[in-house]
Amino acid sequence: MTVRLKGTERDVVTIRWIPKYTVMERVGHWLHTATFVPLAVTGLILYVPPFQSLAQGQAGHFIRLVHRVTAIVFGLLPILYFIIEPRRFVLSIREFIFDKDDIGWVINAFSYYLMGRHTAMPPQGRFNTGEKMNGLIMCVTWVVLGVTGLLMWFGKGAVPVGPLRIGFVMSAGLFQWMVLIHDVAMIAAVAMFLVHLYLAVAHPLMWAGLVSMRFGVTSAAYAAEHHARWYYGPKRARRLYEEAKKKGASETGQ
Numbered sequence: 001m002t003v004r005l006k007g008t009e010r011d012v013v014t015i016r017w018i019p020k021y022t023v024m025e026r027v028g029h030w031l032h033t034a035t036f037v038p039l040a041v042t043g044l045i046l047y048v049p050p051f052q053s054l055a056q057g058q059a060g061h062f063i064r065l066v067h068r069v070t071a072i073v074f075g076l077l078p079i080l081y082f083i084i085e086p087r088r089f090v091l092s093i094r095e096f097i098f099d100k101d102d103i104g105w106v107i108n109a110f111s112y113y114l115m116g117r118h119t120a121m122p123p124q125g126r127f128n129t130g131e132k133m134n135g136l137i138m139c140v141t142w143v144v145l146g147v148t149g150l151l152m153w154f155g156k157g158a159v160p161v162g163p164l165r166i167g168f169v170m171s172a173g174l175f176q177w178m179v180l181i182h183d184v185a186m187i188a189a190v191a192m193f194l195v196h197l198y199l200a201v202a203h204p205l206m207w208a209g210l211v212s213m214r215f216g217v218t219s220a221a222y223a224a225e226h227h228a229r230w231y232y233g234p235k236r237a238r239r240l241y242e243e244a245k246k247k248g249a250s251e252t253g254q
Helices: 023-047 049-055 057-084 086-095 100-115 129-154 172-201 204-215 220-226 228-232 234-253
Strands: 002-004 012-014 017-019 159-161 164-166 217-219
Touching: 017 220, 023 049, 023 057, 023 086, 023 172, 023 204, 049 057, 057 086, 057 129, 086 129, 100 129, 129 172, 172 204, 204 217, 204 220, 217 220, 220 228, 228 234
Parallel strands: none
Antiparallel strands: 002 012, 017 217, 159 164
């Protein structure tokens, strides 16, 4: 697409967009957000003592209903992703594998995010190291929250599910452990969610992330600069990175 600069007649900036996310990935991302937020809020009311007075009577019944319904949708989203786009699902999981470039990213993250020094960053794939960390934590907490949540839901005795009654009686000690693990997992997930939200919405270097999740594309220039390994391929990205390092070292030496 082309964007005409405001107030000019001749100057035109041409932006080449390349696909980054499928429709399923974008829908899944926003549904994940739409279920995660009410899960976090209702979970806070149900299990944090200062707010538990709000979870009494009919209000408490409604809050528990919202929590369980959104939990079901939240739990099904990755499964539906795998069923609908299995190859894309596997590709995304492979992107979360860490390598030596991720160590370099962690070392240079401070100067990258606070001072905008992206040239020192090792070439990144479709997901950079921070996005890998976010994805990994979300995957792990999805499993932990799902397992502990189901045990807490059905561990108090038989629960009516349609014409059936499903459940068992869990010991009080084991139930408290499930609550603790569930809460710790939610704290980790919420903390990462808040970091992710800030970077996507407010950080000046990450503007393309929100564009990608809205429209499924990113600019070729942004991909080449911030996701070189994905854009150029591993070998060429590595060569360009080494050349940029040598050039920077020589300029510093002068």
